[in-house]
Amino acid sequence: MPEDPRPSAPRRIMSLWFPRLAAEHLLRAAPGDTRPFAVVRDHGNMQLLWSLSAAASAAGLKPGQPLRDARAMCPELHTRLRNPQREAAFLTVLRRWAGKYSPWIAETAPESLLIDITGCAHLFGGEAELMEAIAGDCAGFGLTVQAGIADTVGAAWALAHHAGGTAAHNRTGDAVDAEARATRSRAARRHWVKGGPAPLAAAPAAPAGRIAPPGQTRSALAPLPLAALRLEPEVLAQLARLGLRRVEDLLNQPRAPLARRFGQALVLRIDQALGHVPEPVSPAPAERADxxxxxxxxxxxxxxxxxxxxxxxxxxxxxxxxxxxxxxxxxxxxxxxxxxxxxxxxxxxxxxxxxxxxxxxxxxxxxxxxxxxxxxxxxxxxxxxxxxxxxEQARGHAEAGQAVSERLAAQTALDDLVTRIGARVGMEAVTRLHPGASHIPEKTAIVLAAAWSDPAPGWPAPAVPRPRLLWRPEPVSAPDAPRPPGLIRWRGRRLRVLSATGPERIAPEWWLDEPAWRTGVRDYWRVTVEGGERLWLYYAHGATMSAGWFCHGSFA
CATH class of the missing domain: 3.30.1490.100 (DNA polymerase, Y-family, little finger domain)
Structure with a gap:
């Protein structure tokens, strides 16, 4: 069958941002309430504004503002505590509604949706008409929406969140917009009188939704602020201190210096926005809540x-x-x-x-x-x-006794004990030991979480008895010789050696470079000192570090 000579449709992504999602979701239950309303969240010992109604924004309030400052500015402010789960559930409802426009929809928490509208826009008369239809639906729902359409996920997100915004600077008093209004007007008039070009009028605000034509992602991103690249606040602050305010200030910069100074995340975000690095739209899986x-x-x-x-x-x-x-x-x-x-x-x-x-x-x-x-x-x-x-499988008479034995030997009581303790202190805090696959003394046991491991079927007994207590090797003052000493000094005490049994030679794992084993091969001795204390001493023959005696454990 011959291939279709027509080129495939370019990928088109729409981003929907609901900047007042939490507040307007709650206001839907009281449509006639026109008081300033805000959703607040706990932050340490204070509460911050999270989502604002249109009336609250008109009163001069901003998201992230402390609640005490907001009440000083707007005493009639009505607030509710944030419920993240309810917001996520409402966003899921909006995702289902958006399925009427495209089957490929993803949620980008906490207030955005991504829609792959490739091959779908013509069903609604075009991208502009599709955007108008979505805006009309949201207006009927009582929701504020801002949309953006572009070839990439990053560009669509940037247009939805920052189209029509101004790039903020990081200066205090040396910027033109920080001067007095009369000073700025005189400077502009003087510049015009001297023969320069007439001062430009303020550009009209861009619409809430904006469309980047196919193949023009770069030009659509250029005038946007750097926050449109979804960068971390720390990176944005560093870039602002260097005088970089718009996306176009970064697009022509060499990538290697940017990556060295600000990390690979900055370069990745630029490449994702321009489409050099793919960023798929992953729809949410089918929900099945138990x-x-x-x-x-x-x-x-x-x-x-x-x-x-x-x-x-x-x-x-x-x-x-x-x-x-x-x-x-x-x-x-x-x-x-x-x-x-x-x-x-x-x-x-x-x-x-x-x-x-x-x-x-x-x-x-x-x-x-x-x-x-x-x-x-x-x-x-x-x-x-x-x-x-x-x-349980059906069993015959021959297997009945075995089934009873297995049921009696089941670890249900131990599992319930682990569960109850874990409910108080955390499941990760309840651990058990398992034998380790190593001949190194400190590696013969590994620690596993009891809730996600089974009891060890058997603990292999070593050929030579090992001490009950192990600690990090501690230096012992003794003659520098591989023979058991007659007198040692350890932990500030002088101890006389009564008997010594050994040696047991243990070599390091040559395929690993462990600092504790840079003293080379060890000869372990079971030593009894005055007072009946039984210690586990070893003589390190020296490799990259000097030789000497060390105490590794105790049999008491």
Whole structure:
């Protein structure tokens, strides 16, 4: 079959930014409220503005401003605490809505969507008409949206977030826009009288959405501020101190000096925006939440009421997972308050299970951490992490005894103990030792997390007894000879050697360069000193470091 001679359509990306997502999402429940409104977030011992309504922005408030300063500027400001999970859920709803325009959509938290509109724009009359349709839908939803369309993800994001913005400078009083208005006007008029070109009028503000024609990504990015490249704030501050304010100031700079001074991330962002480095749009996977919820007719606040609701929710969730052959590894209980906020507790298990009796105590011990506030009107239990749990196979009479033995030898009690301790101190803090594949004394055991490892089937016994206590080798003052000394000085004590057994020669791992083994081959001796103390001494024959005696452990 002959190939299609028509060239493939160029890749086109649309970025949608909802700058007031959190605030307008909450205001949808009160459409007639015109008071200045802001969503705040906790930051240390203070609260900062996170998302503002249009009325709050008109009052001069800015995101990131301390709440106490905002109330001084706008006493009638109405605030709500930020709920990141609810914002993410609302962004997911918007992603589903945007599926009417393209099937290839990705979320870029916390307030943006990326849409691959390649081959889709003509269905709506063109890119401009598509942008108008999206703006109309968002206006009907009560949302503010800014859009950008370009050939690359970075360029579309830059146009959506910074089209029409001005490049900020890092100066204080030496910039023209920092001078008095009368001084600037006289300077402009004097420059015009002397024969120069007339002063330019202020450029009109660019529209909220902007389209970069195909193949013109570079020219569309050039006038934008450097923040359009998605750089870290520290890098932006360094570039501003050098007088670099716009993207065009970096596009013509040699890459090697930029990478050496500001890191590879700066060069990568430039290449991604220009399309030299691919940046795919990865759509969100199909959602399948393993969760159950209960909506309460009246708010509750007692711990016993929450526990009673948990007794009804947890068996339903476990029954669903059991039917799919899955077990819970991490579980979370969410309590939704009447004021729109939410609090949660979570617990992890050492082994996946769908037994409600083994899961409930983990959540019950943390119920006291939930602050009901003005009341809880909905509870939700979600299995955050699940793993397969093998079902029991039918067994004959010959295998019945073996099945009973396996069930009696099961580590369920130990797993429950690890789970309960881990719920208090963290799963990573509960560890167990496993034999290590090394002949080096300090490497004969490795530390593993008990929740993600099985007990060692057997610990190989060494040919020569090893001490119960090991520490970093400590210098011992003794004659520089490979024979056991008669008198040693260790930890500030003079000790007389009564007996010595050995030697056991241990060579370093020649394929590794370890600083502790640069003294070369060691001859270990089991030494008994005055007072009955049994020490593990070795004589290092010396390699890249000098020879000598060291104490490595104790048998007591």
């Amino acid at each position: 969760a159950v919820r209960m909506t309460l007719p009246e708010p509750i606040g007692l711990e016993t009421d929450i526990a009673a609701a948990l007794d009804r929710l947890l068996p339903r969730l476990c029954a669903t997972l059991e039917g799919r052959g899955m077990g819970i590894r991490t579980i979370r209980l969410q309590a939704f308050r009447t004021d729109g906020t939410m609090q949660w507790i979570s617990a992890g298990l050492a082994r996946p299970t769908h037994d409600p009796g083994r899961i409930r105590p983990l959540l019950a011990m943390k119920l006291s951490e939930i602050d009901a506030g003005f009341g809880i009107d909905m509870l939700r239990v979600e299995a955050l992490q699940t793993e397969p749990v093998h079902r």
